Amino acid sequence: MIVNLIEFLKARSKLVRHGGYGIVAAIVIWSLIVIDRHHVHSWLEKIPGFWSLFTIVSALVLVFVAKAWAKTGIETDEDYYDR
Amino acid sequence: MTGxxxxxxxxxxxxxxAAxxxxxxDPFRKPYLLLVPILTFLDVIFLNANPGTYGVVSxxxxxxxxxxxxDSLxxxxxxxxxLMAIIGTLYGLHVDDHWQHVAAWFYVAGSLGVIYSGDYLVLFLFWEMMAFASTFLIWFNTDKDSLAAGYRYLLVHMFGGVLLLLGFILRYQTxxxxxxxxxxxxxSTLATWLIMAGLMLNAAVPPFHSWLPDAYSKATITGAVFxxxxxxKTAVYTLARAFAGFDVLIYxxxxxxxxxxIYALKENDVRRLLGWEIISQVGYMVAGVGIGTALAINGTAAHAFAHILYKGLxxxxxxxIIKATGSSKFTDLGGLYKKMPMTMLFLLVGAVSVSGFPLFSGFVSKSMIISAGFEEHLPLVGFxxxxxxxxxxxxxxxxxxxxIFFGEFKGKQEVYDKAAEPPWNMTMAMAAASILCFAxxxxxxxxYAMLPNAGIEYNPYSTYHMAETLQVLACTALxxxxxxxxxxxxxNTMLxxxxxxxxxxxxxxxxxSKPIQAIDTAWGEVYRVVGLVPLMIVSRFWAWFDWHGIDGVVDGIARGVRGLGQRVSSGLQRGQIQYSLFFTITFATLALLAFVWF
Structure with missing residues (x-):
């Protein structure tokens, strides 16, 4: 059943992708409308869609930092300690 | 527990x-394996219903x-x-080796002993029991690296144990x-910081964190679950008990x-990735302990509770997956959804729980700690x-x-063909953990009814928190x-x-072997040329004196000492460093106790 569902979705990957974008857009728009921004903890959170922007920047920063840190020579072959 | x-x-x-x-x-073995942790669980429930102080001995x-x-904590x-002991034992029910179960139960017994202990001596006893028992969960794995990894794990934890011991002995002195x-x-004194360092090592707080991904990726399949x-989490409990509100823990x-x-983003080993993820999640708990307010401590306890279930899952x-494919490397996996759909479903439940999806356990626990951070006016911590x-x-x-489950399978075709769902008991254990994550x-x-500080109002399903979480999840997926x-x-791996x-x-x-040996050789040459001739003359005299004067006295003593030494060493030195370590640590502990006693 699970396998069939995945095969079904894989056969329509473009639709799934656009559906995904639709869900993301719906969540962001919904949160713009419903949130009461008067009682938030900091002024930053009063920016409309703050947590969306924050997340996109966060995720990219984490990946960038991980890659930069790896490039300093920290990343090495898996058999490093066996040699 | 009275009357x-x-x-x-x-x-x-x-x-x-375990004994x-x-x-x-058989046929009593499997029922017995389940009965013991279930009885333990019932005993814990009974105790929790009757709070108080028991088992006080002089x-x-x-x-x-x-x-x-x-008490409530x-x-x-x-x-x-x-509860996790039952799930873990169910997961390992197919393992025939008695000693793996014995080690796992000793390990759990150590954890429960630490949690219920009221003083440092009892704590230390069970603390070391945990370290020793869990080392065997690594040693029972037959991978070539496991023996070395077990030693590394044991030595690191012995170091942590000694820090803790030094700390509470110093505290006792004052x-x-x-x-x-x-x-x-x-x-705070030196004793405070030594105790903290000893407890921090078990919580994998930097700089004492490297043992965790190293050891957990080398343990047996069932051992790693324990x-x-x-x-x-036992260490998080001890930190919450002793160090609530210590600012350094926040940072x-x-x-x-x-x-x-950051490390998990680059990792190629499934269990090393999960190990780094533990460090990350325990970070929330340690920060919660550091914030130290009633809400933060509740959040820490709730997150430890949720974390044990979803990380176990x-x-x-x-x-x-390792049992089915024999590999734990992402470079040997992929596309397994067709072969192991149930395992995928369970892994996804664990994944959405750790990610804090609404309706799953991480959502209701993690956010308490973050809220506590914002409420204590630590916006940077919250962000x-x-x-x-x-x-x-x-x-x-x-x-x-x-x-693991999508893309192309990157290993050998025959491995893929043979890959299958795990035995029934493993599936049952994963199903139980999944249901609990959801429940x-x-x-x-x-x-929330079980959390240590009663009367703290917190509603995770507020509109603001829902909107915040859904935005984070949606945009991360994007x-x-x-x-x-x-x-x-x-x-690759990350150093x-x-x-x-x-x-x-x-x-x-x-x-x-290189520079010091070279200096030694050069020095030997100088010594031979400059010092040897006069030395030969002097030594001839001493040789005469030694031969005639001293030997008679010494030989008798030497024979006595050698005999004693042989008897001691045949008992203590069996050529296996495990035993030597055991004896050394035991003697060190006794010596320290004697020092305090007198």
Whole structure:
């Protein structure tokens, strides 16, 4: 059943992708409308869609930092300690 | 536990159960394996319903040992540990080797003993029991690296144990008190920091964190399920007990939460990735302890509770995959959804729980700590932990399942053909953990009712928190859709502080064999030319004196000493370093105790 569902979705990957974008857009728009921004903890959170922007920047920063840190020579072959 | 009922320590059930296990034969063995942890769990529930102080015994005259301090903080931790012991044993039910179960039960007994202990002596006893028992969970694995990894794990934990021992002995010298109670940040001494360092090592707080991914990726499949639950969360309990409100823990916690994600983003080993994820999640708890308010401590306990269930579930799913394919490398996996759909479903439940999806357990626990941070006017802490939330979903919710179950299978075709779902007991254990992850996330008042500080109002399903969480999840998924190939599988590893003792030792060897040896040789040459001729003359005299004067006296003594030495060494030195370590540590402990005594 699970396998069939995945095969079904894989056969329509473009639709799934656009559906995904639709869900993301719906969540962001919904949160713009419903949130009461008067009682938030900091002024930053009063920016409309703050947590969306924050997340996109966060995720990219984490990946960038991980890659930069790896490039300093920290990343090495898996058999490093066996040699 | 009053009146006619005696106090029965739950650890005792496990220890006696473990001692009897090798004598139990089929068909009673499997029911017995389940019965012992279930009885332990029932005992814990019974104790928790009757809070108080039990098992107080007087020891060597003026010390009192407290084995059973049952209060609101120890209750919630003991409950989840005992529950996880049932799930873990069910997961390992197919394992025929008695000793693996014995080691696991000793390990759980150590954890429960630490949680219910009321003083440092009892704490230390069970603390070391945990370290020793869990080492065997690594040694039972037949991988070639496991023996070395077990030694590294044991030595690191012995080091932590010695720090803890030094700390509480020093504290005893100044205060004359062994009781395990909250310490005062404003009157901290060396003893305070030594105790903290000893406890921090078990919680994998940097710089004492490298042992965790190293050891957990080398343990047996079932051993890792136990290990991921008990060591770090028991340590979180001890930190919450003694160090609530210590500011330094806030910053260390936030740092380790971020560090774990950064390493997990690059990791190629399933269980190393999950290990780094533990460090990241325990970071939330350590930060919660550091914030130290009633809400933060509740959040820490709730998150430890939720974490044990979903991380156990993730390690169980990872174990199923290793059992099916023989590999734990992303570079050998992929596309397994067709072969192991149920395992995928369970792993996804664990993944959405750790990522904090609404309706699942991580959602109702993690946010308490973040809210406590904002409420204590620590906005940077709150934002940093939100950043880690996005990272957690990226790593455990998206990268992990994507690399295991989707894309092309990257290993050998015959491995793929043979891959199958795990045995029934492993599936049952994963199903149980999945249901609990969902139950505690949806019916969260069940969990909140157990938390240590009563009367704290918190509603995770507020509109603002829902909108915040859904935005974080949706936008992380969006980013992942665009960059997933940049964080794919590569047959690499990331160096960490364990380099210092894994390669630093070799550096010392090189230093000894090359430069120091060269100096030694050169010095020997100088010595031979300059010193040898006069020395020969002097030594001829001494040789005469030695021969005629001293030998007669010494020979008698020497024979006596040699005889004694042989008797001692044949008993103590069996050529296996495990035994030597055991004896050394035992003697060191006795010597220290004698020092305090006199």
């Amino acid at each position: 006619n009922f005696g106090f029965l320590h739950p650890s005792l059930i496990l220890l006696v159960g 009897l296990l090798p004598f139990i034969r 020891f060597m005259g003026d010390w009192t040992l407290t084995f059973g301090r049952v 120890s209750s919630v931790f003991a409950f989840i540990m005992a 205060t004359g008190d062994f009781s395990f109670v909250p310490l005062d940040e404003h009157h 290990m991921c639950a008990f060591t770090t 260390l916690g936030v740092f380790m939460a971020i560090l774990g994600i 993730l390690f169980m799913a990872a174990g199923s 940093a932990l939100m950043l880690v939330s996005a990272g957690t979903f990226l790593v455990a919710g998206l990268r992990l399942p994507n690399l 505690f996330g949806t019916f969260y008042p069940m969990l 980013v992942f859709a665009f960059i997933k190939n940049r964080i794919g599988a590569k047959a 960490d502080l364990d380099w210092l003792y894994r390669r630093g030792g070799r550096g010392f060897l090189w230093l000894a």
